[in-house]
Amino acid sequence: MLKALFLDMDETLCDTSKANIVAKHELAKSAQILCGDSLNSEKFAERYVQGIYRQWTALEQQKYMQIIEQQSEDAFRVQLIQDLLADMQQPAVTVEDALLLQHCFDKERLAAFDFFPGIELFLRDMRKRLTLVVITNGPAFSQVPKVKRVNLAQHVDHIIIGGQEKEQKPERSIFTKALRLAGCENHEVIHIGDGLIPDIAGANASHIKSVWVRHNQSFDKNLGITPDYIVEHPAELPDFFEKLLFEQLLQSS
Numbered sequence: 400m401l402k403a404l405f406l407d408m409d410e411t412l413c414d415t416s417k418a419n420i421v422a423k424h425e426l427a428k429s430a431q432i433l434c435g436d437s438l439n440s441e442k443f444a445e446r447y448v449q450g451i452y453r454q455w456t457a458l459e460q461q462k463y464m465q466i467i468e469q470q471s472e473d474a475f476r477v478q479l480i481q482d483l484l485a486d487m488q489q490p491a492v493t494v495e496d497a498l499l500l501q502h503c504f505d506k507e508r509l510a511a512f513d514f515f516p517g518i519e520l521f522l523r524d525m526r527k528r529l530t531l532v533v534i535t536n537g538p539a540f541s542q543v544p545k546v547k548r549v550n551l552a553q554h555v556d557h558i559i560i561g562g563q564e565k566e567q568k569p570e571r572s573i574f575t576k577a578l579r580l581a582g583c584e585n586h587e588v589i590h591i592g593d594g595l596i597p598d599i600a601g602a603n604a605s606h607i608k609s610v611w612v613r614h615n616q617s618f619d620k621n622l623g624i625t626p627d628y629i630v631e632h633p634a635e636l637p638d639f640f641e642k643l644l645f646e647q648l649l650q651s652s
């Protein structure tokens with residue numbers, strides 16, 4: 400019998416891509432004002448987003464992880480901006496200017512960050528019947544403001560932020576914590592997420608059933624990561640769970 404849902408936040412409950420696109424555009428505008436026409440500002444903004452999503456070369460990995468571990472996420476992002484602008488043949492920018500650009504991105508992203516349509520209602524409905532636990536990967540630096548922005552604590556029972564734990568998804572320890580918070584066994588839960596490795600491989604390793612929110616991602620069977628269920632978009636979740644809970648009711652009666 401299903402007792403709880405574990406839910407990923409970015410791209411599952413909330414439209415993070417849309418917020419990133421809005422923020423990227425605003426960052427490009429601010430960078431253009433700071434650097435002038437010699438900067439391909441859209442390209443700069445694109446590379447900044449790749450950087451904050453850890454799409455690094457091996458050398459960058461070494462450099463940036465050291466800054467994050469020894470200083471802060473903030474310091475890394477300032478360095479990233481300075482490095483990208485230098486690489487794009489721009490005059491050196493001060494820490495203050497780099498911070499202004501970074502804050503511009505964060506502010507715009509947060510302002511545009513919201514649930515996918517219909518998700519608030521879905522959570523309200525599910526919470527009447529199930530315990531809801533959000534498990535979101537990422538540093539507290541970016542996840543805490545997003546959680547607050549959508550008042551997530553008012554919509555679910557528990558929130559686990561990967562960056563505040565000793566391990567993130569797909570590691571078992573974070574799912575074990577979620578099970579403890581929900582007071583459930585692994586067979587009484589379904590985990591929903593869009594990340595094939597963190598969400599689906601993570602749930603599989605913890606013997607928890609999963610729903611993969613596909614978002615047009617390709618599915619490589621050779622990876623050996625198989626979700627129990629697939630929906631194409633978060634908008635399908637309300638109907639999917641209505642049906643699942645109804646079938647369960649029929650089976651138990």
Ligand SMILES: [Mg+2]
Nearest residue numbers: 407409410593
């Ligand atoms: Mg996600």
